[in-house]
Amino acid sequence: MEAWNKEVFRGGSMIRFVKLHIMGVKIAFASRMVYRADFLLSSFITLLGDLIIPLITFLIYTSGASFPGWNIYEVLLIQGIFMISRGIANMFFFGTVWNTLSSVREGTFDLILLRPHSTLHMTMITAISCDDLGVIAGGILISGIALYNLPAPGIINILGFIFFFIVSLMVLVSFAIIMSATVFKWVGNSRVYEIFDAITIFGQYPATIFSKGFNILVTWVIPITMIAFIPASVLLGKAARGIYIAALSSVVLFVMSLVIWHLMQKKYTSVGG
Amino acid sequence: MIKTFNVLKATAFVTYKEWAAYRSHMLVSVFVGPIYFLVQYFIWSAVLKHQETINGFTLEQILMYYGITMLVNYCIMDFAGWNLQMLIHTGKFLTFMLRPVNHKYFAFSQKIGHRLLGFCLEFIPVYLLFCFVFRLNLVPDNFIWTLISVILGFVMMFLVNYTIGITSFWLIRTGGISRMFLLIRDIFAGVFIPLSFFPETMQKILFYLPFQYISYVPVRVFLGSYELAGKSYEISYIVFLQFVAVIVMLLISEVLWKLGIKKFSGVGA
Amino acid sequence: MAFNAEKIHQRRRIKVIIKVQNLKKTYKTYNRGNSFAESVKSLFHRKVINVNALKGIDFTIEKGELVALLGPNGAGKSTALKILTGVLYPTSGDVSVMGYVPWKERKKYVAHIGAVFGQKSQLIWDIPPLDSFCLNRAIYSIPNADFKANLDSMVEMLDVGSIIKKPTRQLSLGERMKCEFIMAILHKPKVVFLDEPTIGLDVIAKDSIRKFIQNMNSTGTTFILTTHDLGDVEQLAKRVIVINKGEIVFDDELKGLRRHIENRKIIRITTREPVSYFGEDGITMIRQISPYEAELGLDVSKMKINEFINMINMNGQIADISIREVPIEEVIKELYVK
Numbered sequence: 001m002e003a004w005n006k007e008v009f010r011g012g013s014m015i016r017f018v019k020l021h022i023m024g025v026k027i028a029f030a031s032r033m034v035y036r037a038d039f040l041l042s043s044f045i046t047l048l049g050d051l052i053i054p055l056i057t058f059l060i061y062t063s064g065a066s067f068p069g070w071n072i073y074e075v076l077l078i079q080g081i082f083m084i085s086r087g088i089a090n091m092f093f094f095g096t097v098w099n100t101l102s103s104v105r106e107g108t109f110d111l112i113l114l115r116p117h118s119t120l121h122m123t124m125i126t127a128i129s130c131d132d133l134g135v136i137a138g139g140i141l142i143s144g145i146a147l148y149n150l151p152a153p154g155i156i157n158i159l160g161f162i163f164f165f166i167v168s169l170m171v172l173v174s175f176a177i178i179m180s181a182t183v184f185k186w187v188g189n190s191r192v193y194e195i196f197d198a199i200t201i202f203g204q205y206p207a208t209i210f211s212k213g214f215n216i217l218v219t220w221v222i223p224i225t226m227i228a229f230i231p232a233s234v235l236l237g238k239a240a241r242g243i244y245i246a247a248l249s250s251v252v253l254f255v256m257s258l259v260i261w262h263l264m265q266k267k268y269t270s271v272g273g
Numbered sequence: 274m275i276k277t278f279n280v281l282k283a284t285a286f287v288t289y290k291e292w293a294a295y296r297s298h299m300l301v302s303v304f305v306g307p308i309y310f311l312v313q314y315f316i317w318s319a320v321l322k323h324q325e326t327i328n329g330f331t332l333e334q335i336l337m338y339y340g341i342t343m344l345v346n347y348c349i350m351d352f353a354g355w356n357l358q359m360l361i362h363t364g365k366f367l368t369f370m371l372r373p374v375n376h377k378y379f380a381f382s383q384k385i386g387h388r389l390l391g392f393c394l395e396f397i398p399v400y401l402l403f404c405f406v407f408r409l410n411l412v413p414d415n416f417i418w419t420l421i422s423v424i425l426g427f428v429m430m431f432l433v434n435y436t437i438g439i440t441s442f443w444l445i446r447t448g449g450i451s452r453m454f455l456l457i458r459d460i461f462a463g464v465f466i467p468l469s470f471f472p473e474t475m476q477k478i479l480f481y482l483p484f485q486y487i488s489y490v491p492v493r494v495f496l497g498s499y500e501l502a503g504k505s506y507e508i509s510y511i512v513f514l515q516f517v518a519v520i521v522m523l524l525i526s527e528v529l530w531k532l533g534i535k536k537f538s539g540v541g542a
Numbered sequence: 543m544a545f546n547a548e549k550i551h552q553r554r555r556i557k558v559i560i561k562v563q564n565l566k567k568t569y570k571t572y573n574r575g576n577s578f579a580e581s582v583k584s585l586f587h588r589k590v591i592n593v594n595a596l597k598g599i600d601f602t603i604e605k606g607e608l609v610a611l612l613g614p615n616g617a618g619k620s621t622a623l624k625i626l627t628g629v630l631y632p633t634s635g636d637v638s639v640m641g642y643v644p645w646k647e648r649k650k651y652v653a654h655i656g657a658v659f660g661q662k663s664q665l666i667w668d669i670p671p672l673d674s675f676c677l678n679r680a681i682y683s684i685p686n687a688d689f690k691a692n693l694d695s696m697v698e699m700l701d702v703g704s705i706i707k708k709p710t711r712q713l714s715l716g717e718r719m720k721c722e723f724i725m726a727i728l729h730k731p732k733v734v735f736l737d738e739p740t741i742g743l744d745v746i747a748k749d750s751i752r753k754f755i756q757n758m759n760s761t762g763t764t765f766i767l768t769t770h771d772l773g774d775v776e777q778l779a780k781r782v783i784v785i786n787k788g789e790i791v792f793d794d795e796l797k798g799l800r801r802h803i804e805n806r807k808i809i810r811i812t813t814r815e816p817v818s819y820f821g822e823d824g825i826t827m828i829r830q831i832s833p834y835e836a837e838l839g840l841d842v843s844k845m846k847i848n849e850f851i852n853m854i855n856m857n858g859q860i861a862d863i864s865i866r867e868v869p870i871e872e873v874i875k876e877l878y879v880k
Contacts, residue, residue, distance in 0.1 A: 041449045042449040045450075045453045048453065049456055052460065052465050060320055060470075063470060064324075065321070066320065067320060068322050068323060189297075189301075191301040194305050198304075201308075201309070201312045205315070208319070209319035211315075214315075276680075279683070280681055283676055283679070284680070286673075287666060287673050287674070287676070291666055291668050291669050294668040294669065363662075364662055367629060368659070368663070370628070370652070372652055372664075372678070372681055372682070373650070373652050373653040373682065538631045539569070539630050540631045
C-alpha cells in the first residue's frame, strides 16, 4: 500500500479513476514478475481451465453433431469472445470479490475505508490479477482461428461488436460488484465464484438452444447472454431481436450493483464491522 | 482393532461437526448442481434435435450420464489433497508427526465424516430435485454392483487426491500444479464429457489411467453398460478391474508417502 | 569408595531421561536465484549450500527437570527440539529419550511425549476444544476414566471450564494456548517439549501458563522449553542451556548465569559538576546522558562501591545515584554475540 501516496489521489474524478487503475496494473505486474516462472505456469493452468468448454464443443462437432443453425467456428467464436471478456474482467475488476472477502474476514477492511477514494474502486485496483493474461491470449487465439474460417465481418458488424463488447464488460463488472457486496453479509463464502461460474455458462452457447421463456430470463432479465453470445452474434451478423433491450438491462444491472454495494457497505460500517 | 476404529469414529465425528458449522457453504451445491445440469439439458437437447444418438448416447441416456455423474460426485468427492497441501505448507503437518496417528488413515476418516454430511445436504436434495423437477429415472441397473463400484470410486478418489497432496512435500511453490492435476483428473474421469467422446487412441490410454475408475466406471455401472475404446465389458469384470486399480493406486500412494516423509524428516540431508 | 561411586552413578543413570551425544545436523539448501534465466537454470543444476545447524552438541537431562533452551534465531534450538521429538533425522550423533531413539521409533515414541509447537495448533478451528480433546483421547487410546480425571483437573488448574465448549475461533489467544496445553498433556506424557509457549500472550495468561507448567513439573513431568522470553527463564527454569551457532555455549543452573554478572553493577549517577570517568579501571561508560548525568557499568572486583563513591566525592558532589543489578538479558546477549 506504500505506493498509494496522497499525490495520486488528486485530480478530477474520471481521470483519477483511470490513473489509479493504471497504477494498480503497474504495481501488480511489478510484484508478479518477481516470480516469473510461477506466473507463466499459473497463467497456463488458468487458461487450461477455460479451454474445457471449447474442447467439448470441438468433440461434439467432430462426432458429427452440431448446434442447429451454428457451425463449429461460430460457436468457437462465442466461446473465444467469452474468454477475452472474462479474462479482461477478471484481470481488471474481479479482484474486488477476493479482496473484500479476505479483508472483511480478517477485519482489515477499515484500512481501505481510510483511503480518500472510492472503497469499491480501491478493492479492485489493489487486486489486479495478471494471471488472466493467459486467458485473454487464449481467447484471442481461439477467436482468431474462428474468424479465419468465417466470412469477414462488415464495418457495421465490427462497430456493433465493439459496442456490445463494452456492454458485456459492464455486465461482468456488475456481477463482480454484486458478488463483492454479498460478501459483507455472507462472510467467508468462497463458493460465490462457483455460483457465478455456473450462471455464466449460459453465456457461452448460442442462445437459440434455450427455451423461449428461459431465453427471456437470461437475455432481458439477467443479461447473461450479453457476456459473449450477443457481441459474437452481432459480429457474425446473426443478431437476434431484442439486443438493445438487453443492453438496457445491462445498464440497469450495473446501476443496481452499485446501489447494492453501497447499501451493504453502509450496513457493514454502521455495525462497526 | 477397537482402538483403530475409535480413531475413525472420533475423526469422522469431529469432521462432520466441523463441516456442519459450514452448512450454508455445502448447500450451495443444491443451487449450483441443478444449474449445471440445466445447461447440459439445453445443450444436448439442441445437439440431438436432428439426430437420434451421439456416440451411442440417446438424449435420455446422456442426460442420465450427467445427472448420475453429479450424484456420484456428491458421494465420493473430498478435499484430502487440499488439506494435506495446506498442512504441509503451513507447517501444521508437524502436529501429526508428533502424535501416534497414521495421517492417511486420519484423512480417510475425515472424508467419511465429511461425506456423511454431504450425503445429507448435497446428495439427497439434488437427487430429489432430479427425480421430481427434471424427471430423471434415477434407479440403478443393479443396486449391489453400483454400491460396490461407488465405494471403490470413493476410495479411488481419496487415493488420487491424497497422492496429489503428497507432491506438496516436494513442490513448495505449487498453487498451480495441484490445480492442474485436479483439472486433468476431472477431464479424464469423464466429469465434463463421457470418455467415449474422446478420440479412440486417447480412450485406449485412458483405460489404463486411474481416473476413469473414480467416476466414469461407477457411472457406467449405474447405467448398466460399460464401454471404452470400442470395447465393452461385463459389469462384474469392470468392477473387478476397478478393485485392482484401487490396490495399485494404494501401493503407489504408500511408496510416495514414504518418500515424502523421508524428505520432510530430513533423512540423508 | 569405588562401590559407593558406582551405586550413586547407577542411581543417577536411572534418573537420566534424555541423553544427547555429539548431535550434528547439516541442511542442504539451494540457491535458486531470482531472475527468470536463473530459475530455469536452477531446474537442472542447483548450487548447494551446506548449513551446519548443529555442530555436535552433548547434554543429559534427568527425570523431573525443567530446562530452558535459549539462543538467538537460527542458532539450532528448533532443530534440536525437532530431533528430540523424532520429527527430524540428525546427520550423526546419538539421542535417547526414555530409552527410545526418537526418529527411529517415532510412532511408538510419540505416544509418550507431549509437544506444543508455538503457532502450529492441534485444535480444530470451527469446533469447541472439548471435541478436539476427545479426538486426542481416541488417538492416544486414553481410558475413559483417566481421560475424565485428567481433563477435569487440568481444566480446573487453568480455569477454562467456561470456554472449552465454545468454538476455538471465538477464543482469545491466551485461552487457545491453555487449551493447546491441555491437548498436549491429556495423555500424561513423561516428557513435554514446548516451543515458545508464551509467545504473544498477555501478562495474566503468561502467568497462568507458567504456574501450570510448574505444577505439572512438580508431579514429575520433565519439561524442555525453548523461549525468547526471559520472564519464562526467570520464573520457570532451574537449568538453562544456551545454544549459539549450533554449539552449546552455556549449560548450568540459572544461578550460574547470575554468577556471570555478580561482579557487575549498573550505576546511574547525577553530579553537581561535570565529572569525567575516563581512564578509571573498572568503570565502563554505558551512556553519557548529559555533562552531569551518566549511566556507568562498574566491575566491583576492580573497584568496590565505596571506592567508587569516594572517587566521585573527590571530584564533585553526588546529586543522585542509583545502583542496580545487570539484567539477565545482558548476559544472554553476550553469550549470543560470542
